[in-house]
Amino acid sequence: MKVAVFTVEPTEVTVSAECDWFPLDTLAEEKEGVEQSRVELSGYEAVLVIGSSSLDEGTPLPKGAADKLWRYAEAGGRLYAEMIDAYDFPSSRLFGWKQDFPRTRRTLEKLRMEAESEALPRGGLLEWEGAMAYGFPIETESWLTFGPYRETHASPSDTPGSHPGLFVRTLGEGIVAYAAFSLFSCRRKWALRPYGSWSALLDAFAARTGIPFRIWAQPIATSGDESADRAVRDNASWFLRSGMLPEADGSAGVYENIHSVTAAVSADRRPDCHAHAALFFHLYGRYTGSEEWESRSRRLLAYLFDNGFQDTEESSPTRGFFKWYDFPGRKPEQIFTDDNAWVCFVLLYLYRKTGLEQYRERGLMTAEALLETQNAQGLRPNVLFGSRLREAGRGSAFELEASLNPHFESIAHAAFIQAYLVTGRNEYVDAALKGTLHLLRHEDELRFMYSRTSGLTRLLLPLGYLSKRDATGEVARGMERIASYLMTWRDASGAIQEADNPDPERFGKEDAGVYIHNGEGIADQLYTNNFLLMNSWEAYKATGSEELGELYRGLSAYMSRIRIRSAEPRFNGGWMRAYDLRRGEYYGNNGDTGWGPYCMESGWTNAIASAGLLLGLMNESIFE
Structure with a gap:
């Protein structure tokens, strides 16, 4: 099978067939007095027409090009189009939808699966990055809609404010498919999440349309390696290669994070992030015998003092x-x-x-x-x-x-x-x-920010030490209650999943959880499992409790397994905030506008997680 791809800008299209690439303007019919190349479509079993991903200008289709594509599909061809303006009748009736407004950028919207698919049940939610355009369908079969879905994994069909996203229509003997959002024009494929669901969707969509779509290479995978030693070494490399350190020796401090939405380095410098990173670098320097890393630790703190x-x-x-x-x-x-x-x-x-x-x-x-x-x-x-x-x-x-x-x-x-x-x-x-x-x-009066699991994780840190100074035994009993509660939310992977959200309606604001309701199987590496590595270790070290030791060992193996493998140095070797324990990949509710599910915090996640792993490797307590 051969596929013709017409684009206005370079893009990555993944199809399991040989592709011929053409500028979009070569689709138009020849005009008298104008010498223009002409592509004969009948020799292709599928044609893809992909518009610009720009938000500033659309991609109109000349009537001659629309006529040509119409005749191709009507004669039995398979046509896919994406982000092409559909204000006029020839284009809107060709693609099966009428565009209402100029395109805009996706913010908190999600995509919802509408078609029945064994691999991806109806209502399942997906994410993407880039443009979208509001409109209404005309005699089409809907596969995806986009809208303000607040849920994490699946959403009911009666959510108001949704619009067509991906749909199919028959035209004569052929098929026309259209995407009103950036799919193949999405410039950063890691933003199309979760990967497993996109893979299932494209497989099913290819079977429905006959267009040989296939999934792109997985841009963010996990190591699967349970070695804590390997994890901290990889994470040390992440600090050096991700852009977190504006100067490799630490003399210019450390930046806060890789942003969840933009994947840009957030060039904020915060004292707490410096402290976390200084702790990790010191421990890593001692663990490896590297004066270079201990020096980085000193320079980070000197940056705070000097500035x-x-x-x-x-x-x-x-x-x-x-x-x-x-x-x-x-x-x-x-x-x-x-x-x-x-x-x-x-x-x-x-x-x-x-x-x-x-x-x-x-x-x-x-x-x-x-x-x-x-x-x-x-x-x-x-x-x-x-x-x-x-x-x-x-x-x-x-x-x-x-x-x-x-x-x-x-x-x-x-x-x-x-x-x-x-x-x-x-x-x-x-x-x-x-x-x-x-x-x-x-x-019963405690207050929590993201989950009860994350809050009680934090309460655990001083309890082991203080239990030895408490003659009443209340601290020791409280530590047992907390450990028991956390273990009730322990996944088979060793992770603690998020539970007991104090404010499920906080979606769309800073400082929200990466889940909405109990049982979603989301683990948080910004506020829960990262800190729990150190805190459970300290409680175990102080008490010798086998339950706490089991909690720590499971967490250590889990965190080591989920460190990222990616060709992109901003991600490789680090940890993001939200991990979907059922899917086995990074994914979570995107309702936190500041520190969302794909945020990579230098201090709060990566440094603290590595410090917790190192304390176990070194068999040390931070209170000794």
Whole structure:
């Protein structure tokens, strides 16, 4: 079989047949006085006509070209078209749909499977990237619609606001298929997700139309290798090759992430990401005996110090706190508990391992700021505002409601443990114990951001250490309850799947989960399994609990298996946020506009996951 492909720009078409490529304008009939090449379509068993992927200008089809394609299909040809303007009658009746508006870019819309297919049940959802055009069908058989589907895997058919996406019509003896979204014109095939469902769809569509479509080579696969050693080595390479380090030696800091939607490097620099990466690089340097990696760790933290991220002014009410991100103000404004506590935690741990006095000085500055804004229950608001502290003093923090959210509270408690280990001052560990006991005594009142699984994962970190200082046994019992709850959501792969979404209606906003309802089989590597590697290890190391040891070993094997294999260096060797445990590939609900399912966080995901693997490989506790 031979296929003719007409395009206005280079594109990748995957068909299992020999292709002849032509510029789109060669489709038009010859005009008198104009010398123009002419392609005879009757010699091809299928013809593909693919318009521009540009949002700024459409791809109209001259009437002569529409007439030619009409006669080809009517005589028994197989025609596929994509992103061709269909405002006029000849084109709209040829393709079987009438375009209403100029094309626009897909944001949170998804594609829904309409045709019955054994491989892909009706209602199944797919994702893509690029253009789409609103319109209505004319005597067509619908295969895909696009619309504001909020669900993760499948959606009911009565969702309002949907439009034709992929459809088929008969024309005479032939078949015409049309896509009103970027399919083959999608420039980055990794954005068409999930891969397995697209493969099933194209196979079924080829069988229906007779056009020899086939799936493109899988752009993002997983390693399947359970070696934790291999995983951390590959992830170290990811940091060097992905663009996360603007300077390979760490002297220019570390960027935050590879963006979930655009796959661009997000050139934000955040102190918490620096702390996570510095921890990983230090552990990796010790594990491999590489001074080069330990030096990278030191340079990352030096970048924060040298570029004024921390307020060190003696009389400043925000002294010790770090700016959340790099902004022109001299003083911190939004002071998130978890971001500051992570820097404090890592600095004081690294002081204990390296003896670098600057880490002690800077870390204790933050520990003191956290302690002086901790309330009588050992808790704090999840965010303070520097302007309020500068106006009303640090004591004004006590007037704010405590968060009761382990996402924020527990890392502050872990930071206080590090401060105690450095100074021997009991007020630090007492605050950690008091706050932890308050959380455990009010479990029914706890607040969660993405899932109960992710929140209780975070609560676990300080419990092993604190259980040894708690004569009441409440911490130990709380740790057992948390471990038991997490194990109820443990998948056979070793992963903890997301459960108990506190706000399923948060779709389309920042800081949303990558699932909607329980049982979707989605694992989160930004907020749950990544942190749980370290936290379950620390709880196991402190208690020797076989249940916790099993939890850690399963997680270690799972995380090692799902690291990415890709020809694209931005992905290869790293981890994305959402993994579909049923499909065995990266996929999740795309309702988080800031940190979606395909985000690759430098610190929060990749560095923390690798640090958790390394602690097990080195048989060390971060509290020893």
